[in-house]
Amino acid sequence: MNYLLLAASYLLGAVPFGLVIGKLAGKDVRKEGSKNIGATNVSRLLGKKLGFVTLICDCLKGYLPMLMAATLLENEPNVNLMVALCGIAAVLGHMFPIYLGFKGGKGVATGLGVFLYLSPLAILISLGVFAGSVALSGFVSVGSLLSSALMVIWLWLLGQSKITMMTAAIVAALIWLKHHENIGRLLKGEEKSWKKK
Template sequence: MNNNLLWILGAYLLGSIPTGLLLGKLYGIDVRKEGSGNIGATNLYRTVGRKVGIMTLVGDCLKGLLPVILAWKLGLLEPMQAWIGLAAFCGHVFSVFLLFKGGKGVATALGVFLALSPLAVLGALAVFILLVAIWRYISLGSIVAAAVMPLIIWFRPHSIELLIATALISAIVIIKHHTNINRLIAGTESKFKA
Protein backbone atom coordinates (compact mmCIF):
# COMPACT_ATOMS: atom_id res chain seq x y z
CA MET A 1 0.00 0.00 0.00
CA ASN A 2 1.17 3.53 -0.78
CA ASN A 3 2.86 5.22 2.23
CA ASN A 4 0.61 8.28 1.88
CA LEU A 5 -2.47 6.07 2.12
CA LEU A 6 -1.04 4.39 5.22
CA TRP A 7 -0.53 7.80 6.82
CA ILE A 8 -4.09 8.83 6.00
CA LEU A 9 -5.54 5.53 7.25
CA GLY A 10 -3.51 5.71 10.46
CA ALA A 11 -4.60 9.30 11.11
CA TYR A 12 -8.23 8.38 10.44
CA LEU A 13 -8.08 5.42 12.86
CA LEU A 14 -6.46 7.55 15.57
CA GLY A 15 -9.11 10.22 15.06
CA SER A 16 -11.81 7.55 15.28
CA ILE A 17 -11.01 6.69 18.91
CA PRO A 18 -14.07 8.06 20.79
CA THR A 19 -12.31 9.81 23.67
CA GLY A 20 -15.46 11.24 25.26
CA LEU A 21 -17.39 7.98 25.05
CA LEU A 22 -14.52 6.03 26.64
CA LEU A 23 -14.04 8.58 29.43
CA GLY A 24 -17.78 8.67 30.08
CA LYS A 25 -17.85 4.87 30.41
CA LEU A 26 -15.03 5.08 32.97
CA TYR A 27 -17.47 7.14 35.05
CA GLY A 28 -20.34 4.74 34.42
CA ILE A 29 -22.32 6.65 31.80
CA ASP A 30 -22.94 6.42 28.08
CA VAL A 31 -22.60 10.09 27.16
CA ARG A 32 -24.61 9.46 23.97
CA LYS A 33 -27.66 9.05 26.23
CA GLU A 34 -26.95 12.10 28.41
CA GLY A 35 -27.33 15.83 27.84
CA SER A 36 -27.06 16.69 24.15
CA GLY A 37 -26.03 13.12 23.28
CA ASN A 38 -22.76 14.36 21.77
CA ILE A 39 -19.45 12.68 22.63
CA GLY A 40 -17.54 15.97 22.73
CA ALA A 41 -15.98 17.97 25.55
CA THR A 42 -18.91 20.36 26.12
CA ASN A 43 -21.38 17.54 26.77
CA LEU A 44 -18.89 15.71 29.01
CA TYR A 45 -18.29 18.96 30.91
CA ARG A 46 -22.02 19.37 31.50
CA THR A 47 -22.89 15.74 32.27
CA VAL A 48 -19.82 14.32 34.03
CA GLY A 49 -17.95 17.38 35.25
CA ARG A 50 -15.21 19.89 34.58
CA LYS A 51 -12.28 17.46 34.92
CA VAL A 52 -13.68 14.94 32.45
CA GLY A 53 -14.71 17.71 30.06
CA ILE A 54 -11.15 19.05 30.04
CA MET A 55 -9.72 15.53 29.63
CA THR A 56 -12.01 14.99 26.64
CA LEU A 57 -11.00 18.32 25.12
CA VAL A 58 -7.29 17.46 25.48
CA GLY A 59 -7.74 13.91 24.17
CA ASP A 60 -9.75 15.02 21.14
CA CYS A 61 -7.26 17.81 20.44
CA LEU A 62 -4.31 15.40 20.58
CA LYS A 63 -5.97 13.15 17.99
CA GLY A 64 -5.62 15.98 15.48
CA LEU A 65 -2.30 17.34 16.71
CA LEU A 66 -0.15 14.21 17.02
CA PRO A 67 -0.40 12.73 13.51
CA VAL A 68 0.31 16.09 11.88
CA ILE A 69 3.27 16.80 14.19
CA LEU A 70 4.66 13.32 13.54
CA ALA A 71 4.29 13.80 9.77
CA TRP A 72 6.11 17.14 10.03
CA LYS A 73 8.89 15.65 12.16
CA LEU A 74 9.37 12.89 9.58
CA GLY A 75 9.70 15.38 6.76
CA LEU A 76 6.32 15.18 5.05
CA LEU A 77 5.45 18.45 3.34
CA GLU A 78 2.50 20.70 4.18
CA PRO A 79 0.16 19.35 1.47
CA MET A 80 0.43 15.83 2.92
CA GLN A 81 0.21 17.17 6.46
CA ALA A 82 -3.08 18.85 5.49
CA TRP A 83 -4.57 15.58 4.21
CA ILE A 84 -3.38 13.76 7.34
CA GLY A 85 -5.03 16.41 9.51
CA LEU A 86 -8.25 16.16 7.51
CA ALA A 87 -8.19 12.37 7.90
CA ALA A 88 -7.80 12.61 11.70
CA PHE A 89 -10.63 15.14 11.85
CA CYS A 90 -12.89 12.91 9.70
CA GLY A 91 -12.07 9.99 12.00
CA HIS A 92 -13.46 11.91 14.95
CA VAL A 93 -16.59 13.08 13.12
CA PHE A 94 -17.21 9.82 11.21
CA SER A 95 -15.71 7.22 13.55
CA VAL A 96 -15.39 3.68 12.21
CA PHE A 97 -15.85 2.51 15.81
CA LEU A 98 -19.24 4.28 16.11
CA LEU A 99 -20.70 3.20 12.75
CA PHE A 100 -19.40 6.40 11.12
CA LYS A 101 -20.98 8.70 13.68
CA GLY A 102 -19.03 10.87 16.08
CA GLY A 103 -18.50 14.30 17.55
CA LYS A 104 -18.71 17.74 15.99
CA GLY A 105 -14.98 17.98 15.50
CA VAL A 106 -14.10 21.30 17.11
CA ALA A 107 -11.39 20.03 19.48
CA THR A 108 -9.86 17.70 16.89
CA ALA A 109 -9.84 20.55 14.36
CA LEU A 110 -8.11 22.68 16.98
CA GLY A 111 -5.37 20.06 17.28
CA VAL A 112 -4.97 19.86 13.50
CA PHE A 113 -4.60 23.63 13.16
CA LEU A 114 -2.30 23.97 16.16
CA ALA A 115 0.09 21.81 14.16
CA LEU A 116 -0.58 23.30 10.71
CA SER A 117 -1.08 27.00 11.42
CA PRO A 118 -0.82 28.08 15.06
CA LEU A 119 -1.10 31.78 14.18
CA ALA A 120 -4.43 31.13 12.44
CA VAL A 121 -5.58 29.34 15.61
CA LEU A 122 -4.86 32.49 17.62
CA GLY A 123 -7.17 34.50 15.35
CA ALA A 124 -9.98 31.94 15.46
CA LEU A 125 -9.52 31.47 19.22
CA ALA A 126 -9.84 35.22 19.78
CA VAL A 127 -13.15 35.16 17.89
CA PHE A 128 -14.33 32.14 19.90
CA ILE A 129 -13.42 33.67 23.28
CA LEU A 130 -15.01 37.01 22.42
CA LEU A 131 -18.31 35.47 21.33
CA VAL A 132 -18.52 33.07 24.28
CA ALA A 133 -17.66 35.90 26.70
CA ILE A 134 -20.43 38.10 25.28
CA TRP A 135 -23.23 35.58 24.59
CA ARG A 136 -22.16 32.48 26.62
CA TYR A 137 -22.86 30.05 23.77
CA ILE A 138 -20.05 27.56 23.10
CA SER A 139 -21.80 26.51 19.90
CA LEU A 140 -21.93 30.06 18.53
CA GLY A 141 -18.24 30.59 19.25
CA SER A 142 -17.39 27.26 17.60
CA ILE A 143 -19.47 27.93 14.49
CA VAL A 144 -18.10 31.43 13.89
CA ALA A 145 -14.50 30.39 14.66
CA ALA A 146 -14.87 27.55 12.14
CA ALA A 147 -16.26 29.99 9.57
CA VAL A 148 -13.38 32.46 9.92
CA MET A 149 -10.58 29.87 9.86
CA PRO A 150 -10.52 29.47 6.03
CA LEU A 151 -10.47 33.27 5.69
CA ILE A 152 -7.48 33.51 8.02
CA ILE A 153 -5.66 30.72 6.15
CA TRP A 154 -6.48 32.42 2.83
CA PHE A 155 -4.55 35.54 3.84
CA ARG A 156 -1.44 33.63 4.93
CA PRO A 157 1.08 31.91 2.64
CA HIS A 158 -0.06 28.28 2.66
CA SER A 159 -0.54 25.49 0.14
CA ILE A 160 -3.78 25.07 -1.80
CA GLU A 161 -4.14 21.66 -0.12
CA LEU A 162 -4.23 23.30 3.31
CA LEU A 163 -6.81 25.80 2.13
CA ILE A 164 -9.01 23.00 0.73
CA ALA A 165 -8.65 20.88 3.88
CA THR A 166 -9.45 23.93 6.03
CA ALA A 167 -12.56 24.74 4.00
CA LEU A 168 -13.78 21.13 4.28
CA ILE A 169 -13.15 20.99 8.03
CA SER A 170 -14.92 24.33 8.49
CA ALA A 171 -17.94 23.24 6.46
CA ILE A 172 -18.26 19.93 8.32
CA VAL A 173 -18.00 21.62 11.74
CA ILE A 174 -20.78 24.06 10.79
CA ILE A 175 -22.99 21.32 9.32
CA LYS A 176 -22.51 19.15 12.43
CA HIS A 177 -23.80 22.10 14.49
CA HIS A 178 -27.12 22.25 12.60
CA THR A 179 -29.20 21.38 15.67
CA ASN A 180 -27.34 24.05 17.68
CA ILE A 181 -28.02 26.57 14.93
CA ASN A 182 -31.74 25.72 15.09
CA ARG A 183 -31.72 26.14 18.88
CA LEU A 184 -29.80 29.43 18.63
CA ILE A 185 -32.42 30.75 16.22
CA ALA A 186 -35.22 29.51 18.49
CA GLY A 187 -33.55 30.95 21.60
CA THR A 188 -33.41 27.54 23.33
CA GLU A 189 -29.67 26.84 23.17
CA SER A 190 -27.99 26.13 26.53
CA LYS A 191 -25.60 28.80 27.77
CA PHE A 192 -22.16 27.95 29.12
CA LYS A 193 -21.77 28.05 32.89
CA ALA A 194 -18.16 28.15 34.07
Protein backbone atom coordinates in the same frame (compact mmCIF):
# COMPACT_ATOMS: atom_id res chain seq x y z
CA MET B 1 2.83 4.45 2.87
CA ASN B 2 0.41 7.27 2.02
CA TYR B 3 -2.66 5.03 2.28
CA LEU B 4 -1.43 3.61 5.57
CA LEU B 5 -0.96 7.10 6.98
CA LEU B 6 -4.46 8.13 5.94
CA ALA B 7 -5.95 4.97 7.44
CA ALA B 8 -3.98 5.46 10.67
CA SER B 9 -5.09 9.10 10.86
CA TYR B 10 -8.74 8.14 10.46
CA LEU B 11 -8.51 5.31 13.02
CA LEU B 12 -6.81 7.55 15.58
CA GLY B 13 -9.36 10.28 14.96
CA ALA B 14 -12.14 7.72 15.46
CA VAL B 15 -11.05 6.86 19.02
CA PRO B 16 -13.96 8.17 21.17
CA PHE B 17 -12.01 9.59 24.11
CA GLY B 18 -15.07 11.37 25.49
CA LEU B 19 -16.97 8.10 25.62
CA VAL B 20 -14.02 6.23 27.14
CA ILE B 21 -13.47 8.88 29.81
CA GLY B 22 -17.19 8.94 30.54
CA LYS B 23 -17.31 5.16 30.89
CA LEU B 24 -14.36 5.24 33.30
CA ALA B 25 -16.27 7.83 35.34
CA GLY B 26 -19.41 5.70 35.31
CA LYS B 27 -21.48 7.54 32.69
CA ASP B 28 -22.37 6.95 29.07
CA VAL B 29 -22.18 10.48 27.65
CA ARG B 30 -24.23 9.34 24.64
CA LYS B 31 -27.30 8.99 26.87
CA GLU B 32 -27.24 12.26 28.81
CA GLY B 33 -26.93 15.97 28.18
CA SER B 34 -26.53 16.71 24.48
CA LYS B 35 -25.68 13.01 23.98
CA ASN B 36 -22.50 14.07 22.18
CA ILE B 37 -19.13 12.42 22.84
CA GLY B 38 -17.23 15.71 22.72
CA ALA B 39 -15.55 17.76 25.43
CA THR B 40 -18.48 20.15 25.94
CA ASN B 41 -20.89 17.39 26.91
CA VAL B 42 -18.26 15.60 29.03
CA SER B 43 -17.63 18.87 30.87
CA ARG B 44 -21.36 19.39 31.37
CA LEU B 45 -21.89 15.88 32.76
CA LEU B 46 -18.62 15.08 34.53
CA GLY B 47 -17.04 18.40 35.36
CA LYS B 48 -14.53 20.77 33.83
CA LYS B 49 -11.45 18.68 34.63
CA LEU B 50 -12.60 15.63 32.69
CA GLY B 51 -13.96 17.92 30.00
CA PHE B 52 -10.52 19.48 29.67
CA VAL B 53 -8.86 16.05 29.49
CA THR B 54 -11.27 15.12 26.70
CA LEU B 55 -10.51 18.38 24.91
CA ILE B 56 -6.76 17.72 25.00
CA CYS B 57 -7.14 14.11 23.84
CA ASP B 58 -9.46 15.08 20.98
CA CYS B 59 -7.18 17.96 20.01
CA LEU B 60 -4.17 15.61 19.83
CA LYS B 61 -6.15 13.37 17.49
CA GLY B 62 -5.99 16.15 14.92
CA TYR B 63 -2.44 17.33 15.63
CA LEU B 64 -0.50 14.07 15.93
CA PRO B 65 -1.46 12.51 12.55
CA MET B 66 -0.24 15.65 10.79
CA LEU B 67 2.99 15.65 12.76
CA MET B 68 3.45 11.95 12.00
CA ALA B 69 2.92 12.49 8.27
CA ALA B 70 5.28 15.47 8.19
CA THR B 71 7.98 13.46 9.94
CA LEU B 72 7.68 10.27 7.90
CA LEU B 73 7.28 12.05 4.55
CA GLU B 74 9.76 14.84 5.21
CA ASN B 75 11.61 14.43 1.91
CA GLU B 76 8.60 13.55 -0.26
CA PRO B 77 7.46 16.08 -2.88
CA ASN B 78 3.78 15.88 -1.84
CA VAL B 79 4.41 16.10 1.89
CA ASN B 80 2.26 19.22 2.47
CA LEU B 81 -0.73 17.70 0.71
CA MET B 82 -0.43 14.43 2.63
CA VAL B 83 -0.11 16.29 5.94
CA ALA B 84 -3.31 18.18 5.11
CA LEU B 85 -5.16 15.00 4.09
CA CYS B 86 -4.12 13.26 7.31
CA GLY B 87 -5.56 16.13 9.34
CA ILE B 88 -8.84 15.97 7.43
CA ALA B 89 -8.92 12.17 7.82
CA ALA B 90 -8.56 12.54 11.59
CA VAL B 91 -11.47 15.01 11.74
CA LEU B 92 -13.61 12.65 9.65
CA GLY B 93 -12.65 9.83 12.02
CA HIS B 94 -13.91 11.81 15.00
CA MET B 95 -17.12 12.78 13.26
CA PHE B 96 -17.80 9.37 11.72
CA PRO B 97 -15.99 6.79 13.89
CA ILE B 98 -16.04 3.22 12.67
CA TYR B 99 -16.00 2.05 16.29
CA LEU B 100 -19.38 3.69 17.01
CA GLY B 101 -21.30 2.94 13.84
CA PHE B 102 -20.07 6.20 12.26
CA LYS B 103 -21.93 8.30 14.85
CA GLY B 104 -19.40 10.62 16.43
CA GLY B 105 -18.75 14.13 17.64
CA LYS B 106 -18.86 17.51 15.95
CA GLY B 107 -15.14 17.80 15.31
CA VAL B 108 -14.40 21.09 17.06
CA ALA B 109 -11.60 19.85 19.34
CA THR B 110 -10.07 17.60 16.67
CA GLY B 111 -10.36 20.48 14.22
CA LEU B 112 -8.61 22.63 16.81
CA GLY B 113 -5.69 20.21 16.68
CA VAL B 114 -5.56 20.53 12.89
CA PHE B 115 -5.72 24.33 13.07
CA LEU B 116 -3.02 24.32 15.76
CA TYR B 117 -0.69 22.42 13.46
CA LEU B 118 -1.49 24.74 10.53
CA SER B 119 -0.88 27.97 12.45
CA PRO B 120 -0.57 28.47 16.23
CA LEU B 121 -0.87 32.25 15.75
CA ALA B 122 -4.17 31.91 13.87
CA ILE B 123 -5.40 29.68 16.70
CA LEU B 124 -4.64 32.39 19.26
CA ILE B 125 -6.72 34.86 17.26
CA SER B 126 -9.60 32.39 16.85
CA LEU B 127 -9.51 31.47 20.54
CA GLY B 128 -10.09 35.14 21.28
CA VAL B 129 -13.03 35.12 18.89
CA PHE B 130 -14.35 31.94 20.52
CA ALA B 131 -14.10 33.29 24.06
CA GLY B 132 -15.64 36.63 23.14
CA SER B 133 -18.54 35.21 21.14
CA VAL B 134 -19.38 32.61 23.80
CA ALA B 135 -19.26 35.25 26.54
CA LEU B 136 -21.51 37.61 24.58
CA SER B 137 -23.97 35.09 23.15
CA GLY B 138 -23.96 32.45 25.88
CA PHE B 139 -23.70 29.69 23.27
CA VAL B 140 -20.66 27.44 22.85
CA SER B 141 -21.93 26.52 19.38
CA VAL B 142 -21.76 30.17 18.27
CA GLY B 143 -18.14 30.35 19.37
CA SER B 144 -17.29 27.10 17.58
CA LEU B 145 -18.97 28.17 14.35
CA LEU B 146 -17.51 31.68 14.23
CA SER B 147 -13.97 30.74 15.21
CA SER B 148 -13.79 27.87 12.72
CA ALA B 149 -15.22 29.95 9.87
CA LEU B 150 -12.80 32.82 10.46
CA MET B 151 -9.72 30.57 10.49
CA VAL B 152 -9.38 30.81 6.70
CA ILE B 153 -9.33 34.61 6.91
CA TRP B 154 -6.63 34.61 9.59
CA LEU B 155 -4.53 32.17 7.55
CA TRP B 156 -4.91 34.35 4.46
CA LEU B 157 -3.90 37.48 6.37
CA LEU B 158 -0.88 35.60 7.75
CA GLY B 159 0.20 34.67 4.23
CA GLN B 160 -0.29 30.91 4.54
CA SER B 161 -0.25 28.58 1.54
CA LYS B 162 -3.27 27.61 -0.55
CA ILE B 163 -3.10 24.05 0.78
CA THR B 164 -3.18 25.34 4.34
CA MET B 165 -6.16 27.60 3.66
CA MET B 166 -8.00 24.87 1.77
CA THR B 167 -7.45 22.43 4.64
CA ALA B 168 -8.86 24.94 7.11
CA ALA B 169 -11.83 25.62 4.81
CA ILE B 170 -12.67 21.91 4.51
CA VAL B 171 -12.41 21.33 8.26
CA ALA B 172 -14.53 24.42 8.97
CA ALA B 173 -17.15 23.25 6.46
CA LEU B 174 -17.28 19.83 8.13
CA ILE B 175 -17.71 21.46 11.54
CA TRP B 176 -20.59 23.59 10.22
CA LEU B 177 -22.24 20.55 8.65
CA LYS B 178 -22.07 18.64 11.93
CA HIS B 179 -23.57 21.64 13.72
CA HIS B 180 -26.68 21.75 11.52
CA GLU B 181 -28.93 20.86 14.46
CA ASN B 182 -27.35 23.59 16.60
CA ILE B 183 -27.80 26.10 13.79
CA GLY B 184 -31.47 25.11 13.54
CA ARG B 185 -31.94 25.56 17.29
CA LEU B 186 -30.14 28.93 17.21
CA LEU B 187 -32.45 30.16 14.47
CA LYS B 188 -35.48 29.01 16.47
CA GLY B 189 -34.15 30.42 19.75
CA GLU B 190 -34.05 26.95 21.30
CA GLU B 191 -30.30 26.44 21.73
CA LYS B 192 -29.17 25.81 25.31
CA SER B 193 -27.03 28.54 26.81
CA TRP B 194 -24.12 27.76 29.13
CA LYS B 195 -25.33 30.69 31.24
CA LYS B 196 -28.52 28.82 32.12
CA LYS B 197 -28.66 25.74 34.28
